[in-house]
Amino acid sequence: MIKTLTTTVPAALIALGLASTAQAEIKIGASISATGPAAFLGDPEAKTLEMLVEELNAKGGINGEQVELVLYDDGGDANKARTFATRLIEDDEVQAIIGGTTTGASMSILAVAEDAEVPFISLAGAIDIIQPVKPNTFKTPHTDRMACQKIFEDMKKQNITKIGLISGTDGFGASMQAQCKDVVGEYGIEIVADETYDPKDADMTAQLTKIRNAAGVQAVLNPGFGQGPSIVTRNYKQLAIDLPLYQSHGVASDGFIELAGKDAAEGVRLPGTALLVAELLADGDAQKPVVSAYKAAYEAKYKTPVSTFGGYAHDGFALLVDAITRAGSSEPAAIREALEGVKGLAGTTGIYTMTAEDHLGLDLTAFRMLEIKDGDWTIVE
Amino acid sequence: MSEFLQFLFSGLTVGAVYALVALGFTIIYNASGVVNFAQGEFVMLGGMITVFAHAAGLPLPLAALIAIAATAAIGVALNKLAIEPARGAPVVTLIIITIGASIFIRGAAQLIFGKQIHTFPAFSGDDPIHVMGATILTQSLWAIGGAAAVFVALWLFFTRTILGRAVLATSNNRLAAQLVGINTDFIMTLSFALSAGIGAFAGVLITPITMTSYDVGLGLALKGFAGAMLGGMGNPKGAFAGGLLLGLFEAMTAGYLSSQYKEAAAFVVILAVLFFMPQGLFGQKSTDRV
Amino acid sequence: MRLSSKHLTLIVMAALIAAAPFFFPSGYYFRVGALIFVNALAVTGIVILTGYAGQISLGHAGFAGIGGYACALAPVHLGLHPALAVVLGAVISAVLAFLVGRPILRLKGYYLGVASLGFGILVAMVLNNERGLTKGPDGIEVPDLGLRAVLKGWGLDLSNGEFWYAFTGICLVIGAWIALNLFNSPTGRALRALHGSEVAAGTVGIDVARVKLQAFVISAVYASVAGSLTALQNKFITPDIAGFMHSVEMVTMAVLGGVGSVPGAILGAGILTLLPQVLTVFAEYEQLILGLVMMLVMIFLREGLVPSILRKFRGRGE
Numbered sequence: 001m002i003k004t005l006t007t008t009v010p011a012a013l014i015a016l017g018l019a020s021t022a023q024a025e026i027k028i029g030a031s032i033s034a035t036g037p038a039a040f041l042g043d044p045e046a047k048t049l050e051m052l053v054e055e056l057n058a059k060g061g062i063n064g065e066q067v068e069l070v071l072y073d074d075g076g077d078a079n080k081a082r083t084f085a086t087r088l089i090e091d092d093e094v095q096a097i098i099g100g101t102t103t104g105a106s107m108s109i110l111a112v113a114e115d116a117e118v119p120f121i122s123l124a125g126a127i128d129i130i131q132p133v134k135p136n137t138f139k140t141p142h143t144d145r146m147a148c149q150k151i152f153e154d155m156k157k158q159n160i161t162k163i164g165l166i167s168g169t170d171g172f173g174a175s176m177q178a179q180c181k182d183v184v185g186e187y188g189i190e191i192v193a194d195e196t197y198d199p200k201d202a203d204m205t206a207q208l209t210k211i212r213n214a215a216g217v218q219a220v221l222n223p224g225f226g227q228g229p230s231i232v233t234r235n236y237k238q239l240a241i242d243l244p245l246y247q248s249h250g251v252a253s254d255g256f257i258e259l260a261g262k263d264a265a266e267g268v269r270l271p272g273t274a275l276l277v278a279e280l281l282a283d284g285d286a287q288k289p290v291v292s293a294y295k296a297a298y299e300a301k302y303k304t305p306v307s308t309f310g311g312y313a314h315d316g317f318a319l320l321v322d323a324i325t326r327a328g329s330s331e332p333a334a335i336r337e338a339l340e341g342v343k344g345l346a347g348t349t350g351i352y353t354m355t356a357e358d359h360l361g362l363d364l365t366a367f368r369m370l371e372i373k374d375g376d377w378t379i380v381e
Numbered sequence: 382m383s384e385f386l387q388f389l390f391s392g393l394t395v396g397a398v399y400a401l402v403a404l405g406f407t408i409i410y411n412a413s414g415v416v417n418f419a420q421g422e423f424v425m426l427g428g429m430i431t432v433f434a435h436a437a438g439l440p441l442p443l444a445a446l447i448a449i450a451a452t453a454a455i456g457v458a459l460n461k462l463a464i465e466p467a468r469g470a471p472v473v474t475l476i477i478i479t480i481g482a483s484i485f486i487r488g489a490a491q492l493i494f495g496k497q498i499h500t501f502p503a504f505s506g507d508d509p510i511h512v513m514g515a516t517i518l519t520q521s522l523w524a525i526g527g528a529a530a531v532f533v534a535l536w537l538f539f540t541r542t543i544l545g546r547a548v549l550a551t552s553n554n555r556l557a558a559q560l561v562g563i564n565t566d567f568i569m570t571l572s573f574a575l576s577a578g579i580g581a582f583a584g585v586l587i588t589p590i591t592m593t594s595y596d597v598g599l600g601l602a603l604k605g606f607a608g609a610m611l612g613g614m615g616n617p618k619g620a621f622a623g624g625l626l627l628g629l630f631e632a633m634t635a636g637y638l639s640s641q642y643k644e645a646a647a648f649v650v651i652l653a654v655l656f657f658m659p660q661g662l663f664g665q666k667s668t669d670r671v
Numbered sequence: 672m673r674l675s676s677k678h679l680t681l682i683v684m685a686a687l688i689a690a691a692p693f694f695f696p697s698g699y700y701f702r703v704g705a706l707i708f709v710n711a712l713a714v715t716g717i718v719i720l721t722g723y724a725g726q727i728s729l730g731h732a733g734f735a736g737i738g739g740y741a742c743a744l745a746p747v748h749l750g751l752h753p754a755l756a757v758v759l760g761a762v763i764s765a766v767l768a769f770l771v772g773r774p775i776l777r778l779k780g781y782y783l784g785v786a787s788l789g790f791g792i793l794v795a796m797v798l799n800n801e802r803g804l805t806k807g808p809d810g811i812e813v814p815d816l817g818l819r820a821v822l823k824g825w826g827l828d829l830s831n832g833e834f835w836y837a838f839t840g841i842c843l844v845i846g847a848w849i850a851l852n853l854f855n856s857p858t859g860r861a862l863r864a865l866h867g868s869e870v871a872a873g874t875v876g877i878d879v880a881r882v883k884l885q886a887f888v889i890s891a892v893y894a895s896v897a898g899s900l901t902a903l904q905n906k907f908i909t910p911d912i913a914g915f916m917h918s919v920e921m922v923t924m925a926v927l928g929g930v931g932s933v934p935g936a937i938l939g940a941g942i943l944t945l946l947p948q949v950l951t952v953f954a955e956y957e958q959l960i961l962g963l964v965m966m967l968v969m970i971f972l973r974e975g976l977v978p979s980i981l982r983k984f985r986g987r988g989e
Contacts, residue, residue: 034496035496035958072951077909078911079905080947082702082907083706087702087948090699091698091700103809103810107810107812108905126809169808170808174807174809175809200591202394202395202398203521205390205391206633207640213384231590237507238516238518239516255497259498259500259592304495463966467970467973470969472781473721473922473930477927481963481965481966483962484961485959488958491955491958599915603788614782642800644796645792648793651785652775652786655785656774659782661782
C-alpha cells in the first residue's frame with residue numbers, strides 16, 4: 001500500500017504538470033539473474049550493462065539523448081522474470097528490454113514483451129527463443145545447438161566416432177545435452193555413455209569411470225557451467241583418462257583455467273568466442289577492436305576476467321544502440337524495425353546480420369575452436 | 382574391482398563432505414534443540430575467508446585458523462542476536478530464523494566477497510594415490526581424516542568430559558541444568574562457537590575439492606541435514622555414519638544405476654530408513670511429554 | 672459471534688480486493704496483486720497443516736509443481752481442458768499426499784521436516800530430469816485457460832493483468848471461506864486439539880493419524896491449485912516451482928503473518944511478495960534485508976504479525 005502511494009503521488013503530480021522531471025529520454029530495461037543458481041552467468045551480464053550505460057552517457061548518449069538503465073535481478077526464476085518484465089513495460093515504461101539469463105526467464109519475458117510489442121533481446125541459449133521467429137524477440141548468444149555442431153565438426157576432423165557425454169543437470173547443461181544428442185547423428189558420431197552430475201556435486205569420478213569403461217569411447221564432452229566442469233576436468237586428470245576432453249562455451253573464461261588448474265586443463269578444447277583470444281586475433285579482424293576495448297574496460301573496472309556471458313550482454317546493448325541510432329527514434333516499433341536491419345555489426349560473440357527471418361544473426365564461423373596450452377588459450381583452426 | 386573401488390572412493394570423498402557438515406549440526410542441536418540451517422553458511426565462510434586471507438599473502442594454515450576463529454565468532458553472534466531471544470519458540474519459527482540467518486549471511490558474503498567461484502591449493506598437492514587401479518586425491522584423505530577426527534573428538538567430548546555432559550544436560554532440561562550449577566548461557570555460547578568452528582573447519586578441508594562461492598551453503602546444509610537425520614540427529618556417530626552413507630549411496634547409484642537419479646535414490650533411502658526407524662539409524666527413542 | 676467474525680473476515684477481504692485497483696497507477700500492480708493472491712492461497716493450505724494441525728512441511732512446493740505441470744501436460748497429452756487439468760492436478764496431489772502422508776506423518780518435528788523435504792526434492796528432480804515429458808529445467812509452455820476470451824464474448828473485456836487479478840482474487844476468497852469453515856468444523860476442532868498435544872488428543876478419542884492425514888491432503892490440494900494458477904497465469908512453468916526455496920517461502924509467509932490465522936496467511940503472503948519488489952531499490956542489499964526481516968519478525972513477533980497485533984489491540988481495549 002505504501003508502495004502504491006509513493007508511486008501514485010509523483011505520478012499524479014506529473015500528470016498535473018506540477019513536477020518537472022529531468023528524466024532520461026531513452027529507458028532500457030533489464031531483468032537478469034544477478035543472483036541465484038545462474039549468477040555465474042548473470043553477474044557479468046549485469047556488470048557489463050551497468051558499465052556500458054555509464055560509458056555511453058559519458059560520451060553523450062545516443063543521438064544526444066541520455067540512456068537510463070532499469071535493472072532488476074530475477075534470480076533466474078521464470079515467475080519473477082515475468083513479474084519484472086511486466087513492471088518494466090507497464091510501470092517503468094521502458095523502450096526495450098535486455099535480459100533473461102536463463103532460458104526459462106527468457107521465455108517468460110518474451111511472452112510479456114510480445115504482448116506489449118516491446119523489443120526484447122534475450123541472453124539465453126535455447127533455440128526455442130527465436131525459432132519460430134517472434135516479431136519482437138531477438139537474441140545474442142549462439143544456440144546450444146551451434147556449440148554442439150562446432151564441437152562435432154572438430155571431432156569429425158579427428159575421426160572420432162564414439163564419445164561419452166557428462167552433463168550438468170542445470171538448465172544450461174541439460175539443454176545442451178539434449179541439443180547435442182539431437183544433432184550428433186548428422187556427424188556420424190555415436191554417444192556410447194551419457195552421464196550427468198548435479199552442479200553442486202563434489203566428485204564426478206564415478207561417472208567418469210563409467211564413461212572410461214564404455215566400449216570404444218574416443219572422446220568426452222562436458223556441457224555445463226560453474227564449478228562442475230572444473231571438477232570434471234580435475235577428476236579427468238586424477239583418473240588419468242587419456243582421451244580428448246571437450247568442454248562447452250559455458251566455461252569460456254580465464255577463470256576456468258584457474259579453477260581447474262593449469263595441468264588438468266591442458267589440452268582441453270572448447271568452442272569459444274573472439275573475446276577469449278583478443279590478442280591472438282589478426283590485425284584486420286573486425287572483432288578485434290571491439291573485443292579488446294570491452295575486455296580492457298571490464299577487467300580494469302571489475303578486476304575479474306571477462307566471460308563469454310558478459311559478452312552476450314555487451315552485444316545485446318551494442319545491437320540496441322546501433323538500432324536506436326539508425327532509427328533516429330526510441331519508439332519500440334522503430335527499434336524493432338531497425339534491429340531487423342542490423343548488418344555486419346561486430347560484437348564480442350560474432351558479427352551480427354539480422355533479417356526478418358533470422359533474429360540471431362550469427363553462424364558457426366562466429367565460434368572459434370580453442371585449445372588450452374600452457375595455461376592459455378590457443379586457436380585450433 | 383577397480384571400478385567398484387573407484388565408486389567407493391568417490392562415495393567416501395562426497396560422504397566426507399556431507400559428514401563434516403552433518404557433524405556441525407550436532408552440538409547446536411544437542412545444546413538447544415535447534416537445527417541450524419545456517420550451518421552451511423559456516424562452511425562457506427570457512428572456505429571463503431581462507432581464500433581471501435590466503436590471497437592477501439597469509440600462509441594457508443594461518444589463513445585457515447583465522448577463518449575458523451572468525452566463523453566461530455559469527456556463530457556466537459548468531460546465538461546471542463537471533464537464537465537466544467527466540468528461546469522456547471516452536472520448531473517452525475526456529476527453522477525460519479535460521480533460514481533467515483542463512484539468507485542474511487549469504488547476502489553479506491555476496492557483498493563482501495563477490496560472486497566469483499574460488500579455491501585454494503590442496504594441502505598435499507594434486508597427485509592422486511593409486512590403489513589397485515583406482516585413484517583418490519590426497520585432499521579426499523584429508524577430508525575423510527578430518528571428519529573422523531571431529532567425530533572422535535565430539536564423541537569423547539560428549540561422553541568423557543564434564544563440559545560435554547553439561548551441554549547434554551542443558552539440552553535435556555535447561556532449568557534443571559541451571560539448578561545443578563551449570564552456566565547455561567556459557568554452554569550455549571560455547572556450543573555455537575564449536576559448531577561454527579567445525580563448519581568452518583569443514584569448509585577449509587573441502588574447498589580444494591568442491592571449490593566455493595557465496596551460495597554453496599544452502600546445498601551443503603541440506604545434504605548435511607539429510608545425512609544427520611539419516612544417522613539420527615544429535616548423535617555424532619549418527620552424523621558421521623549418516624553423511625558417509627549418503628555419499629556412498631549417491632556414488633554407488635551413479636556408478637551402477639543412473640547418475641541422473643542418484644540424489645533421488647539417496648532420499649528414497651532416507652525416507653525408507655525413517656519409515657522403519659523414525660529416529661534415524663542411531664537416534665534415541667524419546668517419549669512425548671504431555 | 673464467531674460466525675460473524677468469519678463473515679467479517681471474508682467481507683473485508685473481498686472489499687479490499689475489489690477496491691484496491693482504484694489506487695493502481697499501472698497495470699503492473701494487477702500482476703503483483705495476482706501473485707499475492709496465488710501465494711496466499713497456497714499459504715492458506717499451510718495454515719491448515721501447520722497452524723491448525725501443528726505439522727511441518729518443507730516440501731509443499733512439490734504439490735505446487737504437480738498442479739502446475741498438470742496444466743502444462745494434461746491439455747497436450749490427454750486433451751483435457753486446462754480447467755479440468757487443474758482438477759486433475761488437485762486429484763493427483765491429493766492421492767499422492769494420502770500415500771506419502773501415511774508413513775511420514777508418523778514422524779515428528781525435524782524428522783517430519785526432512786521427510787517432507789525429501790518428497791519435495793523428489794518431485795523437483797522428476798520435473799527436471801524427465802526431459803522427454805517436461806522439457807527439463809528450461810521449462811514448458813502452458814495452454815491458455817480461455818476464460819478471458821469467454822468473458823470477452825459476454826461483453827466483459829479485461830486486460831490480461833486485470834483478468835488474473837480478479838480470477839485469483841475470487842479463488843482466494845473461496846479458499847479462505849473453505850479454510851474458515853473448516854476451522855469451526857468437528858475436523859477443525861480435532862486438528863486444533865492435536866496441535867495442543869497429540870497424546871492428549873489421542874486419549875480423548877481423536878483418531879490422530881487420520882486427522883493429520885486429512886490436514887495434509889487438504890493442504891496439498893491448496894498448494895496444487897495455487898501451482899496450477901501460477902502456471903496458467905504465466906502460460907509458462909519451470910521446475911523452480913517445486914524447489915526447496917518455494918517450500919520455505921510458503922512456510923515463511925504463513926508463519927510471518929501468524930500461522931494459525933487465515934488473514935495472517937494473506938498478510939504474510941502480501942508482505943513477502945511485495946518485499947522483493949520494494950527491495951529492488953536496494954539491489955545488492957536485497958538478500959541481506961530479506962534475511963534480516965525474516966529473523967526480526969520471528970524474534971520479536973513470535974506468533975506472527977496478525978496475532979501479535981490483535982493481542983495488542985485487545986490488550987488495550989480491555
